[in-house]
Amino acid sequence: MRKRTGRRARKKRRKREKGVQTVSLAHESQFVDLRKWLKERGFTSQCLIPARFPDTGRGLMTTQAIKANDLIISLPEKCLLTTNTVLGSYMGEYIKRWHPPVSPLLALCSFLIAERHFGDESQWKPYIGALPKSYTCPVYFPSDVTELLPAGLRRKAEEQREQFREFYSSSLAFLRSLRPLFAQPAEEIFTQDALRWAWCSVNTRTVYMEHPRRECLSRDTDVYALAPYLDLLNHSPDVQVEAGFNKFTQCYEIRSIQGCPRFQQVFICYGPHDNQRLLLEYGFVAPGNPHRVAYVDPGVLKLCLKRDDKQLAQKLLFLRDNKFLENLTFGADGPSWRLMTALRLLSLKPEQYSSWKNVLLGAAVSHDREEWCIEMAHKLCRYLTEDTTKALEQLSRLKQGATQAHLEQLGVVETLRREEQGILGHSQQVLHSLRQQLLPCRRSDTPGEEH
Ligand SMILES: C[S@@+](CC[C@H](N)C(=O)[O-])C[C@H]1O[C@@H](n2cnc3c(N)ncnc32)[C@H](O)[C@@H]1O
Incomplete structure (x- = not known):
């Protein structure tokens, strides 16, 4: 496609870009007052300035490169x-x-x-x-x-x-x-x-x-x-910092492990939290979070299982007692080990049931049971995908005519649901290739068998 280079197109492009630029907030009266007040209490920060970032909102930007192991901020006790x-x-x-x-x-x-x-x-x-x-x-x-x-x-x-x-x-x-x-x-x-x-x-x-x-x-x-000012630092799951109160300097200090280039947002890490925990505790979601997962709730698991397994109640009890009904997830690599292990136990036929302990320790069962697990993981993934799609549809309906506060809340939930949609889409592909890998064996040695 030919690039449009006319004056109007350039003006339009600049306007569009302006909307997604970092804007310094250092001149705003609330931050001028805050920095003056902090200076009176012994804190000065030359290189960290408040700014609004297109992806994370308000945060702190560094005007000088921060080297690895440098202090990012040192806040005297008087300011805490x-x-x-x-x-x-x-x-x-x-x-x-x-x-x-x-x-x-x-x-x-x-x-x-x-x-x-x-x-x-x-x-x-x-x-x-x-x-x-x-x-x-x-x-x-x-x-x-x-x-x-x-x-x-x-x-x-x-x-x-x-x-x-x-x-x-x-x-x-x-x-x-x-x-x-x-x-x-x-x-x-x-x-x-x-x-x-x-x-x-x-x-x-x-x-x-x-x-x-x-x-x-x-x-x-x-x-x-x-911790005034220091609490303007946003979270990134990808950075490492050392933080704590230094008894010798009597300051709360944060040290960067990797450093940060000039004119970039300075991040700290609130912990290795997945997106649901970030939403619950901090009210935001980090797109591309390496700890992102989509949870399989025990209620959803029960809903997707066939009722004709007479040992289902017993199996669910085992899973619950061994804490295998919690933290069942789809993640960046597809279904988690815990989810597949729980499914393996649920897949056991009456004659295989005695091996349930080994299964929980990670033992494989049989080829046809592995197939059953992949099919069940697929079913769960589809169920969660449909649930996500329905939620996103309802969300876009609610956005019409919503107030600003309502829109912000819906925005956070939308980011969470879209991130989970991505995980589930990828998991479907992973499960598809797992199913393909099992197919040649199935043809040669295992007759089809339903649970
Ligand atoms: C310690 S404050 C950080 C400063 C905050 N952004 C502010 O404007 O005051 C923590 C809050 O910042 C927001 N936040 C932190 N990291 C974020 C990120 N990566 N993306 C979006 N919001 C973030 C969340 O609202 C969180 O509850």
Whole structure:
């Protein structure tokens, strides 16, 4: 095809490209204020600037090349917001007096909400002002978005909502005890929405930092630190960093293992998480994630199995007791070893049943059982593909007339479903070639046999 080179075409192309460019946010007042505030607390960063990236949204870009083993960022303790900060503040006395003791999580959430409420009067205003106003974690999803999630994740999302509801109702009495600190009724400040925002701020942005146990706080582990500016670093599964609080420098430090070229986004790694976990815990999905998988939920497995196997219930029980009903997946290489092993056990005929232990250890059964497993994996893959297609169709219907917040939530679910569609498509091809490899043997030595 001939390339269009006219003035209008060039202008159009530039406009199109502009939409997908990295934009520096360093001049925006929220970041100017944040950097000034951090400087007063001993932190300066010459080379990391906030920017909006076309693929990941807000993050940090380096203006100088970072070499392997260089420090990416070193944030003085004074800049960190931890339970020490809260206990040393106007809220400390209320926490120390309260019984049963408040959890470290609730202490941090209450402080964030109070500081947000104080607005211009807050010492933490520049930090609070730079926090997201809302999140795309499932606890924010309305039911029509939750319903579009794959079965297992939908259940976990519902559990997360329940866990949050429980957190809110069990926190109400303490939150109301903070009434003397405000001119307004505490109920109007510590609303369910405010707690959800604070809960997601802590869950998606804190770095790991151990604190000694204190009598005035509950026994829940206290490993949180909110780290202004540093918490603008996005996740990439492909990078390696060393992170932790350095007792000698009294700074929270992140060191790059591989380095990062100039004018690129600097990433850290939140952990070797698959996309469902990233969505559940952080509200995003990483396209091309090497840990991406599509899960086979036990409910889907049961649905696809034939009911005429009299030992099915017993086999499912064995699988459950040996923890083989969890983490059954299709991944970048096709069906996982665990999935195929579970299917091998399910494929056993009554006379082969005594070998179930060896099967769970990885032993092959017989040629015709292997064929049965591949057919069953195919069936599961087709079922999940259809489920994904239906969800994507429903998703595009919901997108029409959706609000901005709704669109963002749908966008995250769409990325997850599209990634899983890719995995399942590839798995179908892998299964097809496995089936082809078995065919010549089948013709020569195994008569066709149904379960
Ligand atoms: C520690 S914050 C990182 C900074 C964040 N992007 C911001 O604007 O404040 C973690 C959140 O950033 C987003 N995030 C992190 N890595 C991402 C990525 N690779 N792609 C898209 N969003 C990402 C998610 O919303 C996640 O909950």
